[in-house]
Amino acid sequence: MKKFAFFALIASFLTYSSCDVLQQVATQALSEPSLTEITQGLKEALKIGIGKGADALAQPDGYFKSAYKILLPADVRKVTDKLKNVPGFSNIENELLEKMNRGAEDAAKEAKPIFVSAITGMTFSDATNILLGSDNAATEYLNRTTNQQLYDKFNPKIVASLDKIGANNLWKKAADAYNRIPLVTKINSDLDDYVTKEALKGLFTKIEEEEKNIRHNKVSRTSELLKKVFAKQDANRK
Numbered sequence: 001m002k003k004f005a006f007f008a009l010i011a012s013f014l015t016y017s018s019c020d021v022l023q024q025v026a027t028q029a030l031s032e033p034s035l036t037e038i039t040q041g042l043k044e045a046l047k048i049g050i051g052k053g054a055d056a057l058a059q060p061d062g063y064f065k066s067a068y069k070i071l072l073p074a075d076v077r078k079v080t081d082k083l084k085n086v087p088g089f090s091n092i093e094n095e096l097l098e099k100m101n102r103g104a105e106d107a108a109k110e111a112k113p114i115f116v117s118a119i120t121g122m123t124f125s126d127a128t129n130i131l132l133g134s135d136n137a138a139t140e141y142l143n144r145t146t147n148q149q150l151y152d153k154f155n156p157k158i159v160a161s162l163d164k165i166g167a168n169n170l171w172k173k174a175a176d177a178y179n180r181i182p183l184v185t186k187i188n189s190d191l192d193d194y195v196t197k198e199a200l201k202g203l204f205t206k207i208e209e210e211e212k213n214i215r216h217n218k219v220s221r222t223s224e225l226l227k228k229v230f231a232k233q234d235a236n237r238k
């Protein structure tokens with residue numbers, strides 16, 4: 001009788017243990033995001049980061065009075081330094097600096113739909129590698145796969161913005177005045193190209209900050225999908 005009770009107890013223990021294990025496996029399977037969910041979650045996270053980044057930089061002083069301020073390139077500073085004592089150009093450096101940044105702020109208003117469109121080609125494999133990658137893996141992917149396309153679309157908007165606020169006209173006047181100075185090397189800098197590249201650099205940096213925020217700050221995961229997808233990242237990093 002005692003042997004029977006002992007074996008019954010062991011059987012009961014094994015039965016309950018098996019149920020617990022099966023329950024744990026089932027729970028884990030339900031909480032594990034599918035490849036489709038991972039891809040959708042990362043696209044959602046990128047759209048949030050892109051939206052916040054573009055909106056912040058498109059505000060007045062979004063570039064001009066922030067860590068993303070676009071500075072004058074060396075060849076332009078060479079021109080402004082020479083022109084400081086030329087009548088009509090005493091404040092050329094500050095005027096040109098502000099207009100460049102205002103142009104970038106104006107163009108940034110158009111950046112969001114361009115970036116959102118650019119993430120639609122993300123594959124399941126891309127998404128998994130990004131989720132389990134470095135803190136800026138999504139931003140690096142976006143930069144690597146879309147930078148030239150974004151430049152091609154963003155540059156005309158920068159040109160239009162710089163034209164609208166008079167930055168290009170101001171630079172042309174400054175370059176013409178500089179080229180009339182005896183013995184100087186003629187200058188013909190492409191202001192549009194420089195401002196476009198710097199504006200995109202600032203935008204990618206801002207998106208990277210938003211990506212890191214979602215990866216590390218659980219409060220910023222504002223949907224059930226984001227919570228589920230990034231919980232897999234959290235578990236993988238333990």
